[in-house]
Amino acid sequence: MRSAVLLLFIISLCLPTLSAETAAWDKPDADLIKSIIQKRTLQEQKKIYEKNLRIINADWLYAAARYAYALESNYTTDTGLRMAEALEEIARRKGLTTNIITARYTSGDIWLDYKYNYRMAEKAYSGALALSRSDGNVLWQARCINRIGDVFYRERDYRAAENRYQTALPLYRKAGSEFGEANCFKRFGDIAVLKSDFTVAHNHYAEALSRYRKLGSTLGVANCLKRLGDIAFYTSDRVKSHELYTAALDLYSRAGSLLGQANCIRMLGELAYHQKNEKTAERNYRKAMGLYRKINSSQGEAGCIKGLIPLEYKKKNFKKGDTLTADALILYKKAGASLSTANQVYSLASVAFNYSRFDASDRLFREAGSLYGAALSPIGSANCMYRRADICIQKNDTSAAERLYSSALALYKSAQATLGEANCLSMQADILLRRYDLSRARKQYLAARDRYSKAGSVVGEANCIFSIGDIAFHERRYRKAADLYREAESLYKKAGSELGIRNCGLRLKGLERLHHSSSLREIHPRLFQNPVRKSMLFPGTSFYGSNIPLLRTAFFI
Incomplete structure (x- = not known):
C-alpha cells in the first residue's frame, strides 16, 4: 500500500455540524454585517448596530456567524474572521453569552477548515469552551471539545483526538444532539481505520451514516460514504471502493464541498494507479490538485504531487520525479515545523525509497528526523533512523545500518515502543545472519520474538521463527528447520499473510528437494550463500530473502 494513501487521513474533513438556522437570512442581512466590519473603529460599528437593534437579536447573530463561516473567500481573505470578531463584540454588548460562544467557535472553524492554522483554531475553541463551561451550556461544551478533537486529529495526535471525542459523546447525549453523536461515531471510525481495525471502523461509520441520513445531512452522508470507500480500498475491494467514492463525490458536489470533491477525486486517482490505469490516475491527481489549489490546501496539493x-x-x-518531490516538500513545509509536517516529509522519503532513490530518500528522512526532534517525538525520530538503516542495507553498508538500528532501538526503548524495539532487534539479527554469526543471530531473533509477542504482532513472531528456521538449516538441523517453518506457516495463516505462507512453502519444498538429493545433503550450508546454488533448493528466491519480503510489521507514529 502506498504511503500516500494513508496520508489522505490528514485532510479528511468532518465539517462543523451545526444545523444553522439561516432560513431567514437574506441579502440585506449580509449587507448589514458587511457594513459593520467595514467600519474601522468599534465606535463606528456600535452606531450601525444600534440603528438596527430590532434586527440584531440572538437568532440574527447566530445566522450571521454561520454566514461568516460559509464564505468561500475565507480561503484567501480574513473577511469571515473579522465578521466573527465583530459578532463577538456585539454579543458582548448585548449580554448574549451563547452568541459570544458561537462567534468564538466560528473563528475556530475558519482557522481550522480554511486557514489550516491549528494553533489558532485550538485557541478559539478553548476560549469558547471555557465560556460554555462557566455558562453551564452542555451542548456547546460538547461541540467545542469535539472540534478540539478535530484539531488533534488533523495534527495526527490520534490518542488525544480520540480522548476528546469520547469526552464529547456523553455530553452530546445529555444535550440530546443526535447530530453531535453522529459526528463522534464518524470520528471513532476514522481512528479505527488508522489502527487497521476495519470491522470496528465499518460499524462506527454505519452507525454515523444511519443518523446522518435520518437527519438529512448531505455532507455527513458523503463523509461516511467516502470513508467506507477507503475501507473497501484498503481491503482491495476495488469495485466497491469505486462505487462509494463516486457516490460520495456526487453528494459533495451537491453540498458544495470542494475539499470533499478533491478528496474523492484524488482517491479515484489512487484507485486507478493500483489498477495500473496510469493515465486515468494522472488525470485525477491533476484534477484534484486544481481543486486543492482553489481552496488553498497546500497539503492536499502536495498529496497529489506525491501521487504523480x-x-x-x-x-x-x-x-522530473525528483523535481516533484522538491515541490511537494516545499508545500508540506508551508504548515511550519510540526508533527504533521514531519509525517508528511517522512511519507515523501518513503516514496523515494520505494523507487530506489536512496540518496534523496536519506536526505528526506534526515529532514523528517529533525522535524520530529523539534516536535519532541522520539518515536518519529526513531522511525527515521530505522529507515535510514534500511537504506544502508540496500547499499550493503551493514556496519552503518547496525549503528542506526542501535540508535533507533534506544529511542524506541525510551518511548516504550515495543513494536519498534522488536523491528530493530529483528533487523540486527538479520545482519548477524548475513555474517554467519548464527548463535548471536538466534539470540537476537528470540529477543525480537518476545517483543513482537508483547506487542501482539503475529506476523512479527512468524518472521522471527522463519529466520530461526534458516539458522537451523545452516546448522544442518533439517528436521528442526522444517518444524520451525511449519510453526511460522501456522502463524502466517493466523495472520492471513499469503506471502508468509508462500515463503514457508518455498522453504519446505527446498528441504524436500534436499532430502531426495544425497549429493546436496552433504554440501556444507555455507555454500548455499551463493544465490545461484541456493536457487536449486529454493526456486524463485535467494536464501536470505533479497527476493523474499521480510514482512516487517508496520509501526505507527
Whole structure:
C-alpha cells in the first residue's frame, strides 16, 4: 500500500455540524454585517448596530456567524474572521453569552477548515469552551471539545483526538444532539481505520451514516460514504471502493464541498494507479490538485504531487520525479515545523525509497528526523533512523545500518515502543545472519520474538521463527528447520499473510528437494550463500530473502 494513501487521513474533513438556522437570512442581512466590519473603529460599528437593534437579536447573530463561516473567500481573505470578531463584540454588548460562544467557535472553524492554522483554531475553541463551561451550556461544551478533537486529529495526535471525542459523546447525549453523536461515531471510525481495525471502523461509520441520513445531512452522508470507500480500498475491494467514492463525490458536489470533491477525486486517482490505469490516475491527481489549489490546501496539493512522483519514476523521468518531490516538500513545509509536517516529509522519503532513490530518500528522512526532534517525538525520530538503516542495507553498508538500528532501538526503548524495539532487534539479527554469526543471530531473533509477542504482532513472531528456521538449516538441523517453518506457516495463516505462507512453502519444498538429493545433503550450508546454488533448493528466491519480503510489521507514529 502506498504511503500516500494513508496520508489522505490528514485532510479528511468532518465539517462543523451545526444545523444553522439561516432560513431567514437574506441579502440585506449580509449587507448589514458587511457594513459593520467595514467600519474601522468599534465606535463606528456600535452606531450601525444600534440603528438596527430590532434586527440584531440572538437568532440574527447566530445566522450571521454561520454566514461568516460559509464564505468561500475565507480561503484567501480574513473577511469571515473579522465578521466573527465583530459578532463577538456585539454579543458582548448585548449580554448574549451563547452568541459570544458561537462567534468564538466560528473563528475556530475558519482557522481550522480554511486557514489550516491549528494553533489558532485550538485557541478559539478553548476560549469558547471555557465560556460554555462557566455558562453551564452542555451542548456547546460538547461541540467545542469535539472540534478540539478535530484539531488533534488533523495534527495526527490520534490518542488525544480520540480522548476528546469520547469526552464529547456523553455530553452530546445529555444535550440530546443526535447530530453531535453522529459526528463522534464518524470520528471513532476514522481512528479505527488508522489502527487497521476495519470491522470496528465499518460499524462506527454505519452507525454515523444511519443518523446522518435520518437527519438529512448531505455532507455527513458523503463523509461516511467516502470513508467506507477507503475501507473497501484498503481491503482491495476495488469495485466497491469505486462505487462509494463516486457516490460520495456526487453528494459533495451537491453540498458544495470542494475539499470533499478533491478528496474523492484524488482517491479515484489512487484507485486507478493500483489498477495500473496510469493515465486515468494522472488525470485525477491533476484534477484534484486544481481543486486543492482553489481552496488553498497546500497539503492536499502536495498529496497529489506525491501521487504523480511514482508515475514519473516509472517512466524513467527521474529528474522530473525528483523535481516533484522538491515541490511537494516545499508545500508540506508551508504548515511550519510540526508533527504533521514531519509525517508528511517522512511519507515523501518513503516514496523515494520505494523507487530506489536512496540518496534523496536519506536526505528526506534526515529532514523528517529533525522535524520530529523539534516536535519532541522520539518515536518519529526513531522511525527515521530505522529507515535510514534500511537504506544502508540496500547499499550493503551493514556496519552503518547496525549503528542506526542501535540508535533507533534506544529511542524506541525510551518511548516504550515495543513494536519498534522488536523491528530493530529483528533487523540486527538479520545482519548477524548475513555474517554467519548464527548463535548471536538466534539470540537476537528470540529477543525480537518476545517483543513482537508483547506487542501482539503475529506476523512479527512468524518472521522471527522463519529466520530461526534458516539458522537451523545452516546448522544442518533439517528436521528442526522444517518444524520451525511449519510453526511460522501456522502463524502466517493466523495472520492471513499469503506471502508468509508462500515463503514457508518455498522453504519446505527446498528441504524436500534436499532430502531426495544425497549429493546436496552433504554440501556444507555455507555454500548455499551463493544465490545461484541456493536457487536449486529454493526456486524463485535467494536464501536470505533479497527476493523474499521480510514482512516487517508496520509501526505507527
